Amino acid sequence: MKKNVRKAIIAGNWKMNKTRPEAKALLEELKPMVSDVKDVEIVACVPFTNLETALAATAGTNIKIGAENCHFEKSGAFTGEISADMLAEMGVEYVVLGHSERRQYFAETDETVNKRTKAALAAGLKPIVCVGELLWERECNITEEVIARQIKLDFFNVSAEELKKCVIAYEPVWAIGTGKTATADQAEEVCAFIRATLAKLYGADVAETITIQYGGSMNAKNAAELLSKTNVDGGLIGGASLKAADFTTIITAAVNG
Numbered sequence: 001m002k003k004n005v006r007k008a009i010i011a012g013n014w015k016m017n018k019t020r021p022e023a024k025a026l027l028e029e030l031k032p033m034v035s036d037v038k039d040v041e042i043v044a045c046v047p048f049t050n051l052e053t054a055l056a057a058t059a060g061t062n063i064k065i066g067a068e069n070c071h072f073e074k075s076g077a078f079t080g081e082i083s084a085d086m087l088a089e090m091g092v093e094y095v096v097l098g099h100s101e102r103r104q105y106f107a108e109t110d111e112t113v114n115k116r117t118k119a120a121l122a123a124g125l126k127p128i129v130c131v132g133e134l135l136w137e138r139e140c141n142i143t144e145e146v147i148a149r150q151i152k153l154d155f156f157n158v159s160a161e162e163l164k165k166c167v168i169a170y171e172p173v174w175a176i177g178t179g180k181t182a183t184a185d186q187a188e189e190v191c192a193f194i195r196a197t198l199a200k201l202y203g204a205d206v207a208e209t210i211t212i213q214y215g216g217s218m219n220a221k222n223a224a225e226l227l228s229k230t231n232v233d234g235g236l237i238g239g240a241s242l243k244a245a246d247f248t249t250i251i252t253a254a255v256n257g
């Protein structure tokens with residue numbers, strides 16, 4: 001069922017890395033390496049300061065650009081924040097929302113992730129909404145409860161038509177930047193559970209079309225196995241997206257997956 005109904009999306013999340021010249025250099029290196037890729041959507045989600053540089057460097061190529069967050073209000077007195085409209089006007093296509101680092105260090109909640117998702121959709125952006133359990137929650141055997149709650153809250157009042165514009169990234173918090181990858185079976189189990197949860201909320205036909213990524217220490221070595229799984233439709237990649245060769249290997253794995 002997988003690849004013929006769902007778009008495979010490999011997205012890099014650069015986090016707080018790269019100055020503008022470094023961003024340009026990385027994208028210039030990546031461009032020729034992936035120029036022949038057709039069946040996988042390639043996205044680089046970069047710091048706000050790199051967006052203009054990244055958009056210019058990738059214009060006319062098969063690399064799409066995303067931001068790493070956006071605020072939920074349209075405009076106003078929110079010092080330091082960036083609105084979805086500001087991103088859309090630049091030509092940004094994707095935006096990462098609800099990343100566990102935002103939830104952990106910047107006090108974002110499911111309620112604000114929901115508001116951000118709705119704001120991003122209203123601006124015409126494609127949200128990549130991150131969900132995932134803490135290690136403690138997995139050990140307590142409540143992974144499914146945690147994930148179901150996040151899905152229900154983060155997509156509250158999001159219509160089926162809007163959901164189709166969203167990507168969901170399953171990122172177990174214990175696997176992010178730790179070198180501890182979920183096994184392919186663990187990733188598949190939770191991605192399948194996410195799809196089953198979406199099926200309950202939106203119907204199986206809609207759920208089958210939603211791209212679900214795995215993220216958390218995905219790298220050039222483990223990508224092929226993770227991406228071979230039925231419900232793992234792509235990846236959200238941190239560290240390995242900062243190296244053009246490794247990122248390309250992951251993209252190639254998705255082409256073959």
Ligand code: 13P
Nearest residue numbers: 013176177216217238239
């Ligand atoms: P790493 O690939 O560095 O573990 O980061 C994953 C991630 O958080 C992507 O959003």
